[in-house]
Amino acid sequence: MASTIRVRATSSGETTEVQALIQHPMDSGFVKDAKGEIIPAHFIQQLTFEYDGKNVFTADWGGGVSKDPYVKFAFKGGKKGDDLKISWVDNKGATDTTTAKIQ
Amino acid sequence: MKLRSAIHLASAALALAVLTFASAPPLAAADTIDPVADAKAFRKFFTDKFPKVKLEDFVNGPYSMNEDLHRQWQEKEQFPPYEFSLEMGKEMFSKPFKNGKSYEDCFPNKGIAIRQNYPYFDEKEGKVVTLELALNRCREANGEPPFSYVRDEMAALTAYMAFTSRGKPMDIKIPNDPRALAAYESGKEYFYTRRGQLNFSCATCHVQSPGERIRAEILAPALGILNAMPIYRSEWSGMGTTSRRFTTCNSQIRGVPLTPQDDEYRNVEYYLSYVSNGLPISGPGARP
Amino acid sequence: MRNTTLKSALVLALLAGGATSALAAGAEDDFKAAYAAADAANKEAGKLRNQWTTTAATLAAAKKAADTGDFDKATASAKEAEALAKASIFQATSEKTRWRDLEIR
Numbered sequence: 481m482a483s484t485i486r487v488r489a490t491s492s493g494e495t496t497e498v499q500a501l502i503q504h505p506m507d508s509g510f511v512k513d514a515k516g517e518i519i520p521a522h523f524i525q526q527l528t529f530e531y532d533g534k535n536v537f538t539a540d541w542g543g544g545v546s547k548d549p550y551v552k553f554a555f556k557g558g559k560k561g562d563d564l565k566i567s568w569v570d571n572k573g574a575t576d577t578t579t580a581k582i583q
Numbered sequence: 584m585k586l587r588s589a590i591h592l593a594s595a596a597l598a599l600a601v602l603t604f605a606s607a608p609p610l611a612a613a614d615t616i617d618p619v620a621d622a623k624a625f626r627k628f629f630t631d632k633f634p635k636v637k638l639e640d641f642v643n644g645p646y647s648m649n650e651d652l653h654r655q656w657q658e659k660e661q662f663p664p665y666e667f668s669l670e671m672g673k674e675m676f677s678k679p680f681k682n683g684k685s686y687e688d689c690f691p692n693k694g695i696a697i698r699q700n701y702p703y704f705d706e707k708e709g710k711v712v713t714l715e716l717a718l719n720r721c722r723e724a725n726g727e728p729p730f731s732y733v734r735d736e737m738a739a740l741t742a743y744m745a746f747t748s749r750g751k752p753m754d755i756k757i758p759n760d761p762r763a764l765a766a767y768e769s770g771k772e773y774f775y776t777r778r779g780q781l782n783f784s785c786a787t788c789h790v791q792s793p794g795e796r797i798r799a800e801i802l803a804p805a806l807g808i809l810n811a812m813p814i815y816r817s818e819w820s821g822m823g824t825t826s827r828r829f830t831t832c833n834s835q836i837r838g839v840p841l842t843p844q845d846d847e848y849r850n851v852e853y854y855l856s857y858v859s860n861g862l863p864i865s866g867p868g869a870r871p
Numbered sequence: 872m873r874n875t876t877l878k879s880a881l882v883l884a885l886l887a888g889g890a891t892s893a894l895a896a897g898a899e900d901d902f903k904a905a906y907a908a909a910d911a912a913n914k915e916a917g918k919l920r921n922q923w924t925t926t927a928a929t930l931a932a933a934k935k936a937a938d939t940g941d942f943d944k945a946t947a948s949a950k951e952a953e954a955l956a957k958a959s960i961f962q963a964t965s966e967k968t969r970w971r972d973l974e975i976r
Contacts, residue, residue, distance in 0.1 A: 488662065499662045547820040548664060621975075628975045775970040777962065780923045780955070786973045839922040847920065 485578040489564045496558030496582055498529060498537070500551045500566060508543030523571055527551070530565040531558055558582050616764045618757050618857055621771065625858040629806040633794070642810035642865040644803030648794035652801060656869065665742060665815035665867045668735070668822035672743030675736065680725040686740075689721035698741075698748035699864050702853045703756060704763040711766050711849040714741055715826055732826035732843035738813045742822055745813065745866030753810055753864060755857040766846075770854030773847050774805075779838030785851070800871060807859045809852065811868030822867065825852060898942035905949035906933055912956035921963035926955040 509521025567577035687693035701714035719729040793804035826843035833840035933948035
């Protein structure tokens with residue numbers, strides 16, 4: 481199955497801009513289904529972006545983040561051709577990770 | 584008690600409105616249905632109202648009505664939220680049915696780059712046929728169960744087909760057939776007819792108030808409004824079909840929605856698409 | 872003497888009982904009539920393809936109140952539903968000609 485993480489990282493020399501789109505239901509645990517039953521909470525709790533062995537961005541999320549979250553940020557440094565590693569863990573213990581090349 | 588006085592007030596208001604508009608222009612006779620003139624007037628109305636908006640930008644709805652929204656949308660389009668649905672649509676479209684055939688056997692040009700020709704008037708059947716309807720008919724003709732008109736699968740399929748037509752101008756044809764003209768006129772009537780307890784017509788929001796807010800949303804102009812369909816709506820957290828939009832609009836103004844692909848919906852889609860002829864297909868779209 | 876009093880008391884009690892249930896039956900009949908009228912009007916609106924969501928909701932509220940035995944409330948809701956349904960019929964019929972007022976020409 482394809483990765484749940486789409487990422488694009490572009491370096492402008494001094495800074496690298498990162499955009500990521502992650503496929504995840506991000507159920508808050510407060511919404512009821514058509515039968516009136518609660519859809520159990522199922523959301524990413526932590527999202528990390530790692531460059532050169534260091535975390536350049538960490539997100540601690542809860543049920544307030546919407547489905548298929550989109551993240552955009554920039555960090556100092558990052559060279560074209562280098563790797564950027566993205567991983568997430570959700571409240572059910574599921575994970576996904578992907579590595580992208582900085583363009 | 585408050586509701587009853589509200590109803591009385593509404594009835595009184597309606598009665599007053601009837602009296603006030605007693606001097607309305609005479610009804611055009613049925614034999615003067617002129618889609619070409621309608622489309623010209625329709626386009627002129629919106630370009631006059633929004634002289635700074637380029638014609639092709641009308642298809643971007645609220646984003647052409649508000650600079651801040653436009654900027655945010657441009658950013659998002661670099662990594663659009665509809666990517667997952669679009670991919671799913673492409674996969675679904677290429678997967679053969681159980682009988683070995685596939686969607687490309689049902690459509691001209693194998694179903695690629697044809698979205699701008701829908702809806703069309705089927706002279707054999709004597710009715711308007713929309714893309715969603717054609718897709719389900721294709722499924723049923725090949726022994727597959729039809730999809731719901733308001734759920735993800737139909738949205739993903741139409742998203743893919745729209746994507747293959749991106750940039751192509753809307754190209755709806757009205758054959759010289761009184762039934763086609765009647766369907767067109769019927770669609771126009773539906774568009775302007777007020778309905779629901781809130782007494783709104785489609786025109787109330789999309790002709791009288793584009794660029795203005797309804798609660799927190801900015802309203803899209805009717806010109807080009809179907810060119811971006813289907814749309815990934817943040818409100819829906821997903822891709823939604825034209826049928827979904829029509830039915831939810833009805834219930835939002837407290838009118839009981841009709842069944843998707845009922846004649847009225849097919850006809851209003853026909854009318855709205857025709858008067859937006861020439862504007863580019865921009866689907867699938869993203870909306871708030 | 873005692874027998875007569877007892878008999879009269881019994882008769883009175885029966886009469887009172889009968890009267891109360893007659894009253895109750897009256898309220899229920901009123902509701903049934905009001906609900907039938909509202910339902911018929913809403914079906915008429917349905918034929919005109921112009922029902923309101925609030926009509927259905929008010930009809931449902933009327934039925935719910937009737938199920939709990941509150942016929943006064945139920946009848947009031949049913950009458951409101953009828954007014955809503957009639958307004959939706961008026962809207963559909965008047966819009967048949969009035970829609971052109973909004974038309975771009």
